[in-house]
Amino acid sequence: MKTLLHYFFLLCLSILLPAVHNQCIKDQQQSLLHLKKSLQFDQPSPLISWNSSTDCCSWVGVTCTSNGHVVGLDLSNKTISGPIPGSFANFSNLRVLNLSSNTISGTVPGFFANFSNLRELDLRGNNISGPIPGFFANFSNLKLLDLSENHIRGKIPHWIWSSNQLSTLNLSCNDLVALEAPLPNSTVETVDLHSNQLQGQIPTFLPSAKYLDYSRNNFISIPLNIGDFLTKTLFFSLSSNNLHGLIPASICKASNLQILNLSNNSLSGMIPQCLTAMRDLNVLNLARNNLTGSISNVEVTEDLQILEIGGNQLGGKVPKSLAKCTMLEVLNIGKNNITDSFPCLLKNISTLRVVILRSNNFYGGIECLNSNGTWPKLQIIDLAHNNFSGEIQGILWRTWREMMATENGSLSKIVVGSHTRRKFFGSTMTFSSPRSVNFCSRETYNQCLAAKSSYAKSSYAKSSDAYDSSYLEYGVSVTVTSKGLEMELVKIISIFTLIDFSSNNFSGPIPKEIGEFKSLRVLNLSGNAFIGEIPSSFSNMSVLESLDLSQNKLSGHIPPQLVELTFLSFLDLSYNQLVGRIPTSNQFSTFPPSSFTGNKGLWGFPLTVDNKAGFPPPPTVNGRPPNSGHHHEVNWDLISAEIGFIAGFGVAIGSLVLCKRWSKWYYRAMYNILLKIFPQLEERIGIHRKHVHINQR
Ligand SMILES: *[C@@H]1O[C@H](CO)[C@@H](O)[C@H](O)[C@H]1NC(C)=O
Numbered sequence: 001m002k003t004l005l006h007y008f009f010l011l012c013l014s015i016l017l018p019a020v021h022n023q024c025i026k027d028q029q030q031s032l033l034h035l036k037k038s039l040q041f042d043q044p045s046p047l048i049s050w051n052s053s054t055d056c057c058s059w060v061g062v063t064c065t066s067n068g069h070v071v072g073l074d075l076s077n078k079t080i081s082g083p084i085p086g087s088f089a090n091f092s093n094l095r096v097l098n099l100s101s102n103t104i105s106g107t108v109p110g111f112f113a114n115f116s117n118l119r120e121l122d123l124r125g126n127n128i129s130g131p132i133p134g135f136f137a138n139f140s141n142l143k144l145l146d147l148s149e150n151h152i153r154g155k156i157p158h159w160i161w162s163s164n165q166l167s168t169l170n171l172s173c174n175d176l177v178a179l180e181a182p183l184p185n186s187t188v189e190t191v192d193l194h195s196n197q198l199q200g201q202i203p204t205f206l207p208s209a210k211y212l213d214y215s216r217n218n219f220i221s222i223p224l225n226i227g228d229f230l231t232k233t234l235f236f237s238l239s240s241n242n243l244h245g246l247i248p249a250s251i252c253k254a255s256n257l258q259i260l261n262l263s264n265n266s267l268s269g270m271i272p273q274c275l276t277a278m279r280d281l282n283v284l285n286l287a288r289n290n291l292t293g294s295i296s297n298v299e300v301t302e303d304l305q306i307l308e309i310g311g312n313q314l315g316g317k318v319p320k321s322l323a324k325c326t327m328l329e330v331l332n333i334g335k336n337n338i339t340d341s342f343p344c345l346l347k348n349i350s351t352l353r354v355v356i357l358r359s360n361n362f363y364g365g366i367e368c369l370n371s372n373g374t375w376p377k378l379q380i381i382d383l384a385h386n387n388f389s390g391e392i393q394g395i396l397w398r399t400w401r402e403m404m405a406t407e408n409g410s411l412s413k414i415v416v417g418s419h420t421r422r423k424f425f426g427s428t429m430t431f432s433s434p435r436s437v438n439f440c441s442r443e444t445y446n447q448c449l450a451a452k453s454s455y456a457k458s459s460y461a462k463s464s465d466a467y468d469s470s471y472l473e474y475g476v477s478v479t480v481t482s483k484g485l486e487m488e489l490v491k492i493i494s495i496f497t498l499i500d501f502s503s504n505n506f507s508g509p510i511p512k513e514i515g516e517f518k519s520l521r522v523l524n525l526s527g528n529a530f531i532g533e534i535p536s537s538f539s540n541m542s543v544l545e546s547l548d549l550s551q552n553k554l555s556g557h558i559p560p561q562l563v564e565l566t567f568l569s570f571l572d573l574s575y576n577q578l579v580g581r582i583p584t585s586n587q588f589s590t591f592p593p594s595s596f597t598g599n600k601g602l603w604g605f606p607l608t609v610d611n612k613a614g615f616p617p618p619p620t621v622n623g624r625p626p627n628s629g630h631h632h633e634v635n636w637d638l639i640s641a642e643i644g645f646i647a648g649f650g651v652a653i654g655s656l657v658l659c660k661r662w663s664k665w666y667y668r669a670m671y672n673i674l675l676k677i678f679p680q681l682e683e684r685i686g687i688h689r690k691h692v693h694i695n696q697r
Pocket residue numbers: 051052053054
């Protein structure tokens with residue numbers, strides 16, 4: 001109280017006497033210069049402004065009280081390495097200390113025990129080891145503690161939860177193994193424990209929590225009464241644990257939930273009826289579990305913006321109630337057992353960006369005679385591995401404006417919940433910036449190397465579902481802002497556009513209108529019965545990176561204009577009836593012979609007399625042609641090095657960093673998108689590419 005009055009007095013003083021405002025006192029300046037000297041930097045003098053001829057309160061990263069006492073130090077992202085030096089001990093009045101994004105190692109030093117005035121301590125993204133120091137228990141003013149992305153071990157001490165000021169605790173991306181008992185009632189509001197090794201049942205003791213992230217741990221079960229502890233919760237993620245059993249219906253009591261993610265577990269049984277109907281739910285992700293039952297009669301809330309239930313064993317038809325989701329942006333029902341005709345009811349949802357129906361039993365044409373609806377924002381449509389048939393009319397595609405956009409990477413945003421009744425929470429969902437996602441950027445390198453050997457055998461053939469929900473889970477981006485609290489959760493690659501109609505029974509010619517898709521990156525029409533020539537308008541798809549037309553009945557010459565597709569790095573025209581000479585260009589000469597084999601009349605480089613013609617049709621898998629995986633055999637040793645490099649930048653995309661599944665995700669085209677985003681990789685990947693090609697030969 002006394003100090004409070006003291007500060008209040010000083011505040012008044014500083015208003016009355018602006019002249020003395022913020023004059024750094026001498027001994028503070030010396031302590032700072034002493035500190036500067038004792039810090040190890042990996043780059044020369046990032047603290048140039050720390051210069052004795054100027055007022056130390058004006059130095060970068062320094063915050064003073066009005067009487068010149070240093071109370072805030074922000075040395076984040078200053079290439080500081082080595083242990084935390086003892087010269088910090090002079091600053092025991094600190095209220096805010098930010099050392100995030102350096103490579104500081106060692107443990108939190110003992111003299112930190114004197115920093116009991118700290119309100120915010122941010123050590124995120126360093127190499128700090130050891131357990132959580134016990135003296136933090138004495139930091140009665142601590143509001144924010146961020147130790148994420150370090151190597152903190154052991155248990156999460158129980159006292160941490162009873163700190164009465166603490167509102168944000170981020171311990172994600174460490175090596176924590178348990179929550180120490182007994183768990184007290186706690187008023188912490190933001191709790192992020194993702195990417196540790198926590199086990200057992202999901203704990204329920206945080207009734208005030210608005211944000212709860214338990215993803216990427218080893219939790220095995222959800223208590224039946226979980227909903228009683230989620231009444232204030234807006235964001236709840238249990239994704240990527242080892243959860244078994246049913247989804248407790250009590251979750252529906254969490255009436256404020258905006259984002260619920262239970263994906264990538266082994267949850268079974270039916271989807272509780274109340275769940276999809278939860279009024280304020282904007283994002284529901286149940287993908288990659290073992291859920292069963294028919295979804296034909298599921299009632300969904302009209303507030304849904306993202307619905308992901310792909311990768312389960314759900315049957316029945318596409319629920320009619322989806323028609324009222326007029327704000328739906330992402331629909332993923334791929335990899336289930338849904339038997340239905342093309343869901344024309346979706347045609348009226350003009351907000352859709354991502355539609356994934358792949359690997360189900362959809363049948364029939366994809367035209368909707370009774371609908372005038374359009375999909376002007378569509379970016380990704382994946383209908384692969386179904387029984388769709390019929391011809392595709394060019395007119396059908398005319399309304400997919402986003403794919404025709406000429407500017408790169410539109411910055412359109414999804415605002416989660418803006419339209420709802422909710423007053424206190426507006427969250428923004430961005431389909432734009434390719435940046436770090438909800439995992440650890442440092443987790444990464446070593447784990448990837450360790451995991452490498454077990455994935456070394458995987459080939460692209462096994463990852464034919466490269467664009468299933470595992471891509472999307474980490475692709476979608478959420479920035480959450482509530483009162484004074486801003487959190488970025490997950491991000492997407494906005495510029496990504498894909499059409500995958502592969503392995504169906506589509507027939508007729510490929511409409512020349514496809515050339516209007518000036519923003520399309522990936523086009524896969526393989527394994528159908530398309531006939532006629534490859535339209536020369538293909539060359540208008542100026543950013544196309546991956547083109548697969550293999551295993552159709554295409555005839556005629558390869559249009560010479562195709563050489564104009566300068567971004568094209570994957571091409572497969574094999575097993576058609578193409579004739580004539582393969583166009584020559586620098587780029588075409590980089591494609592392997594397998595891009596062209598199986599076309600009797602085709603000749604020229606890279607085909608040789610040996611592999612020119614007369615190839616038997618490829619073997620089939622389960623009655624379908626195999627994915628053309630043989631083109632993608634890759635030297636995993638080389639790639640994992642790239643992965644580590646990317647991860648080291650703290651920038652990663654999709655499940656790239658999720659070492660466990662990254663091989664599934666790997667896809668040549670995606671790789672090239674990385675190139676666009678991180679042009680600095682060009683050189684390294686260039687080298688790597690060569691190796692891939694050598695491998696293929
Ligand atoms: C400190 O900064 C001033 C002005 O920016 C400059 O003139 C002076 O040389 C600097 N002194 C040192 C010791 O770097």
